[in-house]
Amino acid sequence: MNDAAPGAASPGDLLDASALERLYAYPDRPCLRANMVSTLDGAAAGNDGRTGTINTPADLVVYTLLRDLADVVLVGAGTARSEGYRRAGPRTGDRAARAVAEGRAARPEIAVVSATGRVPPLLAEQDGDGGGVLLVTCDAAGTEALDRARGVLGGDRVLVCGRERVDLPAAVEALVRRGLPRILCEGGPRLLADVAAAGLLDEMCLTVVPLMAGGVQQRIAVGTAADAPLVPGVLIESEGTVLQRWLRPRG
Numbered sequence: 001m002n003d004a005a006p007g008a009a010s011p012g013d014l015l016d017a018s019a020l021e022r023l024y025a026y027p028d029r030p031c032l033r034a035n036m037v038s039t040l041d042g043a044a045a046g047n048d049g050r051t052g053t054i055n056t057p058a059d060l061v062v063y064t065l066l067r068d069l070a071d072v073v074l075v076g077a078g079t080a081r082s083e084g085y086r087r088a089g090p091r092t093g094d095r096a097a098r099a100v101a102e103g104r105a106a107r108p109e110i111a112v113v114s115a116t117g118r119v120p121p122l123l124a125e126q127d128g129d130g131g132g133v134l135l136v137t138c139d140a141a142g143t144e145a146l147d148r149a150r151g152v153l154g155g156d157r158v159l160v161c162g163r164e165r166v167d168l169p170a171a172v173e174a175l176v177r178r179g180l181p182r183i184l185c186e187g188g189p190r191l192l193a194d195v196a197a198a199g200l201l202d203e204m205c206l207t208v209v210p211l212m213a214g215g216v217q218q219r220i221a222v223g224t225a226a227d228a229p230l231v232p233g234v235l236i237e238s239e240g241t242v243l244q245r246w247l248r249p250r251g
């Protein structure tokens with residue numbers, strides 16, 4: 001079942017890559033979609049604090065597809081640091097060429113959100129083959145941090161949105177104005193809670209992996225209280241991994 005692409009699949013269908021792509025197609029309007037993975041008991045990372053230890057092959061397929069379809073990956077600085085984010089590589093298969101034909105970039109941008117204005121080290125590295133990096137920050141970062149970030153990324157790649165905290169609605173507006181309306185938020189949990197609390201969550205893609213992790217890892221959204229109801233759009237099972245796409249209710 002899928003609100004954005006009605007009739008794209010029926011219960012029991014086996015999905016190939018193009019059917020999967022239709023099921024996850026972005027709507028024809030600016031859209032902020034989040035994508036997260038969780039264990040059965042709600043852990044947003046393995047006991048080593050990384051998502052790599054709870055991923056499954058099916059999760060990787062959808063993770064890659066969602067990046068391929070997005071204009072920009074919005075990510076918290078905490079996640080970028082702990083997961084070692086780098087500039088995005090090219091979209092896979094013929095999706096890079098199709099994006100270019102549509103007037104979009106061959107690689108999605110990475111927009112890292114940081115109140116302190118520190119660019120995570122691996123995103124600061126210049127990489128001829130990688131996509132662009134934007135820093136989304138606020139005045140509270142201070143002149144020194146802002147100047148340093150502008151020196152690393154370029155003046156027009158530092159988006160100052162808000163005074164004490166990042167004003168996320170203003171940040172999303174700025175991304176859309178830059179021609180990046182397909183926004184993929186990859187967390188982490190603090191950023192996702194803030195996004196949901198700000199009423200910005202249009203879609204929530206969630207992978208549940210068949211694993212109990214125990215431990216002390218956080219849930220997929222932590223911190224700011226939110227109240228963001230969603231309705232089901234897609235439910236897929238692959239070797240025990242359950243892939244879900246939840247949508248903002250219409251009206």
Ligand SMILES: NC(=O)c1ccc[n+]([C@@H]2O[C@H](COP(=O)([O-])OP(=O)(O)OC[C@H]3O[C@@H](n4cnc5c(N)ncnc54)[C@H](OP(=O)(O)O)[C@@H]3O)[C@@H](O)[C@H]2O)c1
Nearest residue numbers: 036037044049076077078079114115116166187188190191
């Ligand atoms: N399960 C999943 O799908 C998934 C996805 C992503 C991450 N994770 C896991 O989550 C953990 C990382 O969690 P985290 O709490 O560090 O996540 P996070 O939300 O990525 O990072 C928090 C940091 O990001 C910046 N930030 C986030 N929201 C902000 C906002 N609204 N305004 C301004 N700055 C904001 C701040 O950086 P500054 O300190 O620079 O100001 C803040 O300290 C790791 O274990 C990672 O593996 C899991």
